[in-house]
């Protein structure tokens with residue numbers, strides 16, 4: 092996604108989260124039936140989502156990994172139904188398994204969003220290279236069982252930047268075109284509250300590397316910690332503040348659950364930035 096291919100010009104894009112899982116941290120079990128997923132997809136598109144991110148494996152700390160087969164069983168019926176109902180919708184697939192990404196691209200998905208930044212399944216990088224599709228490389232450490240123990244940094248912004256540069260080099264060596272690479276600091280993935288706040292403050296340093304920045308603060312634990320709000324779905328205002336701040340620091344894409352309010356947040360922050 093070099094600038095020439097970024098389809099939204101100077102405007103911040105909003106990616107609506109659609110979890111087809113029984114156990115995601117804020118919406119598990121709400122949209123895991125295809126007809127309900129289609130309805131939620133339609134709602135988010137009507138509210139102004141620029142693209143949707145479909146996930147069939149929760150990545151929250153402690154989540155059980157179900158494996159690519161089960162992931163595909165959850166994903167593909169909903170993906171087919173969403174494609175049929177919304178043929179022009181831009182669809183991203185949140186997976187770190189190459190077979191899942193491959194099946195999803197064959198079924199009409201457009202982007203791959205890999206929370207492991209290509210670490211978990213190197214075949215995913217070769218697939219993204221062959222497909223020539225946008226690829227989100229997110230910073231993370233370990234997996235959903237180990238990430239919380241790995242949240243140790245001397246300088247979290249510098250270390251995330253170095254991790255993303257390394258992931259990008261590996262992706263380019265696998266044939267991915269640099270203009271298709273999107274960076275994501277991975278808020279909440281092997282990061283504690285202080286690390287997440289420091290990363291948001293330091294986003295401009297990451298943006299300076301030239302890859303479009305995607306950030307996903309939506310409803311996450313660090314917002315709950317700042318607000319003393321244990322209910323993920325009650326963290327909208329904290330999410331909106333983080334999104335507005337992220338735009339001011341150079342974020343280009345926001346990954347969120349509450350599309351309507353965050354589209355408004357983004358339009359206002361865009362106007363201020365301009």
Ligand code: HH2
Pocket residue numbers: 108110112114115116117146148149150151185204205206227229275277278305306307308346
């Ligand atoms: N966060 C989550 C999942 N995927 N992808 C990117 N690129 N960036 C993120 O910050 C990100 C992500 C976690 O949120 P959610 O999908 O709502 O929860 P769960 O992993 O429990 O399904």
